[in-house]
Amino acid sequence: MLETRNLSVFYGRHKALENVSVQVNKGEICVVLGANGAGKSTLLKAVAGLVTPAPGSQVIIDGRPISGLNSAEIVETGIALVPEGRGIFADLTVQENLTLGAYARRARRDEGGNLKRVFSLFPRLAERRAQIARTMSGGEQQMVAIGRALMSRPDILMLDEPSLGLSPLLCTELFKTLKGIGETGVGILLVEQNAKQSLAIADRGYLLENGHIIGEDTAEALAGDPAVRRAYLGAAAEAVPVAPANSASTRQLSQMAEGFAIRAAEIHAAHIAGLRAVGAAAASTSGVQPNPDAKALAGMAADLAAHAADIQSAHIRGKRAAAPERPAGSAPSSANELSAMASDLAKRAGEIHSAHIRARRAKG
Ligand code: ATP
Numbered sequence: 001m002l003e004t005r006n007l008s009v010f011y012g013r014h015k016a017l018e019n020v021s022v023q024v025n026k027g028e029i030c031v032v033l034g035a036n037g038a039g040k041s042t043l044l045k046a047v048a049g050l051v052t053p054a055p056g057s058q059v060i061i062d063g064r065p066i067s068g069l070n071s072a073e074i075v076e077t078g079i080a081l082v083p084e085g086r087g088i089f090a091d092l093t094v095q096e097n098l099t100l101g102a103y104a105r106r107a108r109r110d111e112g113g114n115l116k117r118v119f120s121l122f123p124r125l126a127e128r129r130a131q132i133a134r135t136m137s138g139g140e141q142q143m144v145a146i147g148r149a150l151m152s153r154p155d156i157l158m159l160d161e162p163s164l165g166l167s168p169l170l171c172t173e174l175f176k177t178l179k180g181i182g183e184t185g186v187g188i189l190l191v192e193q194n195a196k197q198s199l200a201i202a203d204r205g206y207l208l209e210n211g212h213i214i215g216e217d218t219a220e221a222l223a224g225d226p227a228v229r230r231a232y233l234g235a236a237a238e239a240v241p242v243a244p245a246n247s248a249s250t251r252q253l254s255q256m257a258e259g260f261a262i263r264a265a266e267i268h269a270a271h272i273a274g275l276r277a278v279g280a281a282a283a284s285t286s287g288v289q290p291n292p293d294a295k296a297l298a299g300m301a302a303d304l305a306a307h308a309a310d311i312q313s314a315h316i317r318g319k320r321a322a323a324p325e326r327p328a329g330s331a332p333s334s335a336n337e338l339s340a341m342a343s344d345l346a347k348r349a350g351e352i353h354s355a356h357i358r359a360r361r362a363k364g
Contacts, residue, residue, distance in 0.1 A: 001025050002047065002061050002079065002156045002187060008054040009039075009046050016042040017211045024156055024187040029178065031190045031198040031219065033232050034208035040191040041084055043208065044158045047189070048081040049074040061156070075104045078155035082162060084191075086145035090134035094125050097133050097144050101151030110153075118147040121177065139170035143177075150181070157181060158189045163197065175201045195232035199223040 002024045009017040017039045024030045034040050045051045047059055049071035059067045061077050069077070080101075088097050098118060102111045119126035122143045128136065133144055142162055149157055159178070163171045171194060179201040182188050192198035199205060205222045207215035215222070222228050 001063075002189065003059075004043070004047060005058040005060065007043070007046055007057040007059065009042050009051055009057075010054055011042075011051075015211055017046065020208070020211070020213055022189070022206055022213065022216075024189045026155065026187050027182055027185045028204065029182045029188040029190060029202045029219075031192055031195075031202040031205045032208050033192065033195050033198075033205060033222075033228070035231075038208045039211040040208055041160050042211075044081055044083075044160050044189065044191060047074075047158060048079060050081075072104075075152050075154075076106055078106070078153070080149035080152045080154035080157050082145045082149045082157070082159040084160040084164065086141055088133050088141055088144050088148065091132060093130050093132055094136070094144055095129040098125070098147050098151050101148035104152040107152045111151075114151050114153060118150050121150070121180065122147055138165050139167070139173070142166065142170075142174060146177070146181075150186075154186060156187045156189060158191075160191045161193060162190070163192060163194045171197055195228070196223075 003022070005021050007017055007020040008015065020039075020043060022030065022032070022043070032040050032043060042051060046053050046057070049066075049069055053059070053067055057067060058065055061079060064077070066074055066077050066079075089100065092100070095115075098115060099111065102108060102114055107114055119129075124140060125143055125147055128140065133141060136144065146157075146159070146162065149159075162178075163174055166174060175194075175197045178188060178190065182201070190198055190202065199219045199222055202219035205217065205219050206213050207222070207228065215225075215228075217225070223233070
């Protein structure tokens with residue numbers, strides 16, 4: 001069993017994780033959901049020994065503290081990481097990549113057996129064992145990355161956004177494979193943006209926001225939680241009973257959301273003015289003029305999306321903090337309005353971003 005207790009990580013003065021306690025049992029799939037920058041990758045890196053936890057943090061595997069071990073020693077304890085972006089060796093063959101995963105002492109003894117197990121899990125890799133990894137499709141490269149991690153015979157497999165960049169069909173295959181790996185007794189700690197599919201295969205889940213665990217439940221309960229559905233599953237704002245909460249902080253959040261909505265409208269207007277300027281320039285010359293504001297607008301749209309996500313998570317935290325005193329059926333309009341505004345804002349930021357990308361494509 002893997003456990004972190006009060007795990008904190010600083011990057012310089014920035015606190016990326018604060019007192020994070022999670023647990024993954026044998027054969028259990030745990031998913032960590034969170035917005036961009038919440039600290040998900042940092043959690044996996046800290047467990048894998050790739051970043052140094054703050055004093056007082058504990059990482060424990062099967063009752064044995066492993067904080068302070070280096071990353072190679074941590075692999076020997078039975079923890080393997082499939083990093084974001086896969087990290088495979090592009091110029092080596094599939095089999096060479098897999099064999100590199102077996103460098104751990106715990107795996108060297110039975111390299112042949114491990115390879116056989118990986119090939120039975122991913123028959124495609126057996127067929128393509130001599131192919132150069134860089135020429136494989138995205139989904140196949142992900143199989144190589146997972147296969148390589150499995151070559152160290154881990155008890156705990158950690159994966160950082162494995163579905164990133166995969167087609168819906170490949171995502172479905174990937175999650176099915178992860179479920180199968182869990183059924184072999186390997187515990188899985190999965191960081192994912194694809195909340196729907198990851199919750200569908202997971203046993204439990206954690207919600208990580210701004211470096212804090214703000215919620216923990218069975219995957220089934222999380223998938224059915226209206227706040228989780230709004231924040232991570234893209235569900236429309238629902239009129240759920242919400243606690244009166246701390247009215248001061250609800251008011252503050254509401255004001256912030258209003259401020260961002262105004263800012264979103266300003267950016268939208270500026271963006272449209274920019275597009276018009278490009279259109280006018282294109283009409284008056286044979287070549288299309290570059291839009292000087294395009295880069296700045298893209299940055300603003302991305303900032304706005306990040307702010308919208310922050311508001312959404314602050315809202316969820318507020319709602320959760322207030323939950324114990326929730327009077328049955330009470331539904332103050334301010335919290336619902338806030339939730340709807342945050343969700344509109346996120347949608348609007350997405351629209352601005354897509355308009356920007358369309359405009360750039362149109363410019364060629
Ligand atoms: P994403 O979903 O976007 O990958 P994440 O939840 O995995 O995000 P992390 O990558 O763990 O988030 O980052 C958590 C915070 O720590 C962010 O604010 C990020 O900017 C910061 N951070 C991450 N790595 C570093 C680093 N090497 N140096 C400084 N700050 C960092």
